[in-house]
Amino acid sequence: MPTNEAKCLTRGSLNAVVTDHGIELLPTFFIESEKAQIFQRANFQFSLHCFAIVCKVVDMVEDSSKRKRPNILVTGTPGTGKTTTSAALAEATRFRHINIGELVKEKNLHEGWDDDLDCYIINEDLVCDELENSMEEGGNILDYHGCDFFPERWFDCVVVLQTDNSLLYDRLVKRGYTESKLSNNVECEIFQVLLEEAKESYPEDRVVALKSDTIEDISRNVSTDRLGEKLAFFIPMATKLMQKDQCLVDTGVLCLAVPVLFHFVRTWASNQ
Numbered sequence: 582m583p584t585n586e587a588k589c590l591t592r593g594s595l596n597a598v599v600t601d602h603g604i605e606l607l608p609t610f611f612i613e614s615e616k617a618q619i620f621q622r623a624n625f626q627f628s629l630h631c632f633a634i635v636c637k638v639v640d641m642v643e644d645s646s647k648r649k650r651p652n653i654l655v656t657g658t659p660g661t662g663k664t665t666t667s668a669a670l671a672e673a674t675r676f677r678h679i680n681i682g683e684l685v686k687e688k689n690l691h692e693g694w695d696d697d698l699d700c701y702i703i704n705e706d707l708v709c710d711e712l713e714n715s716m717e718e719g720g721n722i723l724d725y726h727g728c729d730f731f732p733e734r735w736f737d738c739v740v741v742l743q744t745d746n747s748l749l750y751d752r753l754v755k756r757g758y759t760e761s762k763l764s765n766n767v768e769c770e771i772f773q774v775l776l777e778e779a780k781e782s783y784p785e786d787r788v789v790a791l792k793s794d795t796i797e798d799i800s801r802n803v804s805t806d807r808l809g810e811k812l813a814f815f816i817p818m819a820t821k822l823m824q825k826d827q828c829l830v831d832t833g834v835l836c837l838a839v840p841v842l843f844h845f846v847r848t849w850a851s852n853q
């Protein structure tokens with residue numbers, strides 16, 4: 582198995598075949614490199630260990646798909662509506678809304694205040710450590726105006742909100758932003774900095790850019806009509822993932838159980 586394949590693929594199948602020597606497990610299971618080594622040495626003869634192997638396979642299937650629900654990152658320039666959209670999305674999906682700015686403040690995940698930028702200097706490592714368990718579990722909507730320091734594996738979808746420059750300007754003025762903060766953010770929007778960052782940090786097919794000019798845009802972005810078009814997997818994906826996981830477990834067990842049973846019958850018959 583080529584190393585790159587072993588590294589990036591985590592699923593496949595493991596077939597048990599009855600031979601003259603007993604049962605051999607033939608791995609076509611694409612797994613992480615460490616686990617791959619176990620199976621590269623495969624051609625396991627059937628023995629009492631077989632039961633342990635079956636358990637291991639089932640464990641691995643479960644392991645490789647621990648996340649039963651997707652994680653979504655909602656990003657964009659400040660003022661594009663991340664918090665408003667994430668809150669609405671959380672209500673529609675029943676997922677957890679995590680506002681990174683709030684989390685940083687609440688849990689002290691920063692290295693002090695930056696007077697020039699007028700915000701906390703966040704400690705990215707502390708933030709990632711804080712979130713790791715929840716992200717592994719899935720079902721999170723992260724809301725932050727940056728996206729390049731989160732692990733790529735965390736997200737199934739990265740939504741980049743975009744707002745017309747003059748509308749954004751007005752929103753930020755209403756917030757009382759200083760002139761330099763205003764122009765920084767509007768420039769950031771003009772040059773689509775967040776969209777570029779998202780495309781560089783995540784596979785393109787996971788990145789969705791959505792217009793967020795009006796309240797109607799927000800409701801359209803999280804409505805079921807819109808789900809059918811762009812975000813269809815937000816709600817159904819959780820169910821699909823669970824069905825797929827169950828199916829993989831079932832298939833793994835079935836692939837092994839049938840030949841194992843056959844072997845027992847054959848051994849029993851030959852002893853008669």
Ligand SMILES: Nc1ncnc2c1ncn2[C@@H]1O[C@H](COP(=O)(O)OP(=O)(O)OP(=O)(O)O)[C@@H](O)[C@H]1O
Pocket residue numbers: 657658659660661662663664665666682726752793794795796797798799
């Ligand atoms: N699509 C929209 N249409 C109209 N108003 C909006 C829209 N999105 C956001 N707003 C308004 O703009 C302001 C900022 O919204 P919000 O806090 O959701 O933005 P944000 O991107 O999360 O900002 P930040 O990054 O600073 O937290 C709020 O007053 C909100 O009501």
